[in-house]
Amino acid sequence: MSTAIELRGLSKHFGEVRAVDGLDLEIADGEFFSMLGPSGSGKTTVLRLIAGFEQPTNGTITLGGEDVSGRPSFARDVNTVFQDYAIFPHMSVRQNVEYGLRVKRVPRAERRKRAEHALETVRLAGYDDRRPHQLSGGQRQRVALARALVNRPKVLLLDEPLGALDLQLRREMQIELKEIQRDVGITFVFVTHDQEEALTMSDRIAVFNNGRIEQLATPVQLYEHPASAFVAGFVGTSNLLQGEVAEQLVGAEGTFVIRPEKVTMTAPEAAPAAGDGTCVARGVVREVVYLGATTHSVVDLDAGVTLTVSHQNADKTIDAALERRDHPVALVWQRDNLVPLGGPRPGPVASPEEERA
Missing domain, CATH: 3.40.50.300 (P-loop containing nucleotide triphosphate hydrolases)
Structure with a gap:
């Protein structure tokens, strides 16, 4: 061309x-x-x-x-x-x-x-x-x-x-x-x-x-x-994981980006175990923002960083989502959805059972 x-x-x-x-x-x-x-x-x-x-x-x-x-x-x-x-x-x-x-x-x-x-x-x-x-x-x-x-x-x-x-x-x-x-x-x-x-x-x-x-x-x-x-x-909303937070949640050094729509929020007791391609973080919902087609939840993690979670409002009611403010939650995302900035994509982290073995 x-x-x-x-x-x-x-x-x-x-x-x-x-x-x-x-x-x-x-x-x-x-x-x-x-x-x-x-x-x-x-x-x-x-x-x-x-x-x-x-x-x-x-x-x-x-x-x-x-x-x-x-x-x-x-x-x-x-x-x-x-x-x-x-x-x-x-x-x-x-x-x-x-x-x-x-x-x-x-x-x-x-x-x-x-x-x-x-x-x-x-x-x-x-x-x-x-x-x-x-x-x-x-x-x-x-x-x-x-x-x-x-x-x-x-x-x-x-x-x-x-x-x-x-x-x-x-x-x-x-x-x-x-x-x-x-x-x-x-x-x-x-x-x-x-x-x-x-x-x-x-x-x-x-x-x-x-x-x-x-x-x-x-x-x-x-x-x-x-x-x-x-x-x-600048292009969209991003969650940034870096330093000690990245090492704790990702298991690798460096800086990583995860988009809000790639993160799932669930009750702490329903969260899967970390490892085998899955990252899990726990925290408390600070704010819930209703945007019509989507809802954004702002979560303060125990690891000391704030993440935003986005999901489509496909249900007839979002009352349950709005009532999550101040409630403990678990955030789950797949490691394949992490975007490394200036470094290689992180490999899988061993589960607690694999580490003990």
């Missing part, structure tokens, strides 16, 4: 601040690629460098095999969709979508044809004559997307475009954006701090931290096999 974007040794300094620090990255043609990270991690600066809104301190930016590091934004075959949409309120939907083509002096008939096709692509056929104030937030977002797509760029850059939408609409637009990207077949580079957005839409995700990529992986790899404590904590 050919490369749409290649960054080599890319850095951007603002005084003493290294917003981007020696970044190497390749993004394939037709890929939905997300840059995920907290505020100040460098992801938006990288997007602006690719777009040409900022010039790099060091390094090169290659688009479609051409070095564009010194080119201004209008000379790069990319378009950007921003969070605030930047739609002209005095223009109709069609006029907004055609605007870039008018600037390029594309003939009127061609403009109309391409604008209609772009609106069909984003599911807005028939909305040509409406004004922005007559549209919902999701429709305005799609107008901004159509205005970018109508220019047929090789790369579409999206700077947190769903941030202004409410939760339900944002989730609907996540699915629509992915479907649109598959339909048009161009490279999407999506910037977000929302892990759910990144996991839902992306072919690959780069997790940013302090101007560098902490991990680059597919959504499944990123969630199931985080490369560091930062990634484990």
